[in-house]
Amino acid sequence: MSETDPVIDTVRALLAAAHLPASDAEIEAYAIGYPGLRAGVEALYAAPEVRYLDPALRFQADPGPAADWAG
Amino acid sequence: MPSTLTDAAAALRAGTTTSRALTEAAIDTADRLDERIGTYLVRFDDLALAAADRADAELAAGHDRGPLHGIPFGVKDILATADGPTTAQSLVLDRTWGEGRDAPVVARLKAAGAVITGKTTTMEFACGMPDPAKPFPVPRNPWDLETWPGGSSSGTGSGVAAGMFLAGLGTDTAGSIRIPAAMCGITGLMPTFGRVPKSGCVPLGYSLDHIGPMARSAVDCASVLEVIAGPHASDPDCVDAPFAAPPLGEGDLAGLRVGVVREGHFPDGADPALPGLFDDAVAQLTALGATVVEVELPYRAEMMTADMVTMAAEALAYHRTDMSTRWTDYFAATRAILAQGAMVSGADYVQAQRMRRAAQLALRGLFADVDVVVCPTLSVAAPPLAGYLDGTAEILELFTHIHTGYWDSVGNPVLALPMGHSAAGLPLSLQIAGRPFEEATLLRAGAAFQRATTHHLRVPLLVTAETAAA
Numbered sequence: 001m002s003e004t005d006p007v008i009d010t011v012r013a014l015l016a017a018a019h020l021p022a023s024d025a026e027i028e029a030y031a032i033g034y035p036g037l038r039a040g041v042e043a044l045y046a047a048p049e050v051r052y053l054d055p056a057l058r059f060q061a062d063p064g065p066a067a068d069w070a071g
Numbered sequence: 072m073p074s075t076l077t078d079a080a081a082a083l084r085a086g087t088t089t090s091r092a093l094t095e096a097a098i099d100t101a102d103r104l105d106e107r108i109g110t111y112l113v114r115f116d117d118l119a120l121a122a123a124d125r126a127d128a129e130l131a132a133g134h135d136r137g138p139l140h141g142i143p144f145g146v147k148d149i150l151a152t153a154d155g156p157t158t159a160q161s162l163v164l165d166r167t168w169g170e171g172r173d174a175p176v177v178a179r180l181k182a183a184g185a186v187i188t189g190k191t192t193t194m195e196f197a198c199g200m201p202d203p204a205k206p207f208p209v210p211r212n213p214w215d216l217e218t219w220p221g222g223s224s225s226g227t228g229s230g231v232a233a234g235m236f237l238a239g240l241g242t243d244t245a246g247s248i249r250i251p252a253a254m255c256g257i258t259g260l261m262p263t264f265g266r267v268p269k270s271g272c273v274p275l276g277y278s279l280d281h282i283g284p285m286a287r288s289a290v291d292c293a294s295v296l297e298v299i300a301g302p303h304a305s306d307p308d309c310v311d312a313p314f315a316a317p318p319l320g321e322g323d324l325a326g327l328r329v330g331v332v333r334e335g336h337f338p339d340g341a342d343p344a345l346p347g348l349f350d351d352a353v354a355q356l357t358a359l360g361a362t363v364v365e366v367e368l369p370y371r372a373e374m375m376t377a378d379m380v381t382m383a384a385e386a387l388a389y390h391r392t393d394m395s396t397r398w399t400d401y402f403a404a405t406r407a408i409l410a411q412g413a414m415v416s417g418a419d420y421v422q423a424q425r426m427r428r429a430a431q432l433a434l435r436g437l438f439a440d441v442d443v444v445v446c447p448t449l450s451v452a453a454p455p456l457a458g459y460l461d462g463t464a465e466i467l468e469l470f471t472h473i474h475t476g477y478w479d480s481v482g483n484p485v486l487a488l489p490m491g492h493s494a495a496g497l498p499l500s501l502q503i504a505g506r507p508f509e510e511a512t513l514l515r516a517g518a519a520f521q522r523a524t525t526h527h528l529r530v531p532l533l534v535t536a537e538t539a540a541a
Contacts, residue, residue: 011414018412018413020394020406022398022406026406026407029407030407030410034414036467037415040372040375040379040380041380041422043372043373043376044377044380044423044426047429049429050422050425050426050428050429053425054425054428055421055422055424055425055427056278056425056428056431057278057421060307067303067305069172069174069175069270070169070173070174070175
């Protein structure tokens with residue numbers, strides 16, 4: 001892939017935005033898997049059953065007292 | 072040394088062995104094999120022998136702490152132990168993290184009298200692959216030293232297989248208990264998410280991490296789960312659901328409804344022995360009285376994606392600051408996996424959680440018709456290690472043969488257990504998955520299967536040869 005490959009450019013920009021100093025060789029290697037990753041992610045939006053579902057996430061206004069795990 | 076935790080516990084109570092004898096045997100095995108296998112990052116020989124002597128004295132005085140009392144036990148090195156440093160097999164983890172403290176699961180093991188023999192190797196931060204450029208042991212498979220033992224709980228898997236301890240703890244975010252259990256020919260249990268407190272464990276995926284037992288048998292795993300399960304105030308994900316091991320020593324599987332999953336689990340490149348061994352395992356379950364029906368996993372591909380999206384995003388949140396300044400201190404494969412967290416958006420992450428909810432609801436429907444689901448753990452045996460060390464092997468290709476991440480995404484419990492060997496003599500593994508918080512059903516099925524088979528008792532030739540030589 002060339003330096004101007006749009007997939008490589010996208011991956012380079014995303015990693016730079018996250019302050020991840022990957023080498024050029026790493027960016028090119030990650031770019032190979034990027035279309036597959038995005039295709040999988042796009043499929044997460046495709047299922048109609050998810051349209052009105054809440055996520056498997058919950059926020060609690062009162063999280064309770066912080067407990068030390070070794071306490 | 073007895074081959075199972077359960078046999079060793081019986082021998083201790085029958086007076087035919089002592090915890091010191093078991094621990095000395097474990098240490099002797101480690102002396103002979105660990106340099107070649109790479110099971111341990113650090114050993115606690117002196118502390119273990121002292122704990123063994125305490126266990127022997129207590130048992131002699133009639134103070135019996137239960138089946139783990141006096142049992143040599145390995146702990147994956149992403150779990151904090153007061154006895155030594157926790158490294159997560161990484162140059163990056165602050166060595167003061169968890170210093171001098173036991174994770175709740177480790178404290179529970181100690182209270183139950185387990186003899187902690189050391190900290191076991193892992194893939195860095197519980198993900199990725201070995202990096203020979205880093206100053207840590209490269210874990211190898213005792214069935215064939217030129218193959219990978221699986222990860223990330225590599226040392227716990229190889230240590231049980233090689234007899235360096237009778238049971239150990241692993242962690243599972245995308246398969247890290249079940250993959251090494253499969254490749255090392257032992258039994259591993261990923262409990263229901265929220266059954267076991269995960270505080271005191273270096274996180275990989277906050278909503279995916281499971282701590283669970285790895286041992287020779289399903290019965291052994293039940294004994295360990297009983298000790299480590301139950302709520303802890305430090306982990307808000309952990310629910311008030313202690314586990315009481317049911318009687319597992321007898322009984323058939325009459326009345327058990329088994330869903331058999333084949334779709335996607337026999338891809339091109341699967342081990343040629345896999346279909347026959349899987350059919351044999353299903354036939355064995357039928358012979359034990361179970362009824363069998365073919366089923367499909369809802370949202371199978373989506374849950375594999377959700378596992379990766381969720382893990383990468385949650386892990387990058389934890390690691391981003393360190394990665395921005397210490398990039399090359401991380402293993403190459405760790406960098407590659409965690410970098411994917413920068414390639415998904417916040418909306419993608421939330422959508423993955425919505426998809427996880429959809430899959431949970433669909434699975435609830437499936438588990439109305441069956442009690443357990445069975446499928447292969449992996450579609451290949453342990454792969455050659457060399458290609459992963461020199462960078463010529465394609466990790467993504469290996470991922471197509473790993474069938475564990477689905478269950479991390481949905482949070483259901485899964486037991487992985489040996490179901491035979493490939494033509495090359497390497498173990499292959501069966502997964503038995505069940506409803507949330509119904510580990511007892513999986514363990515009942517696994518125990519019955521293991522009473523009728525001997526796959527889980529096979530020991531690597533390397534170990535038997537060394538034992539004979541000794």
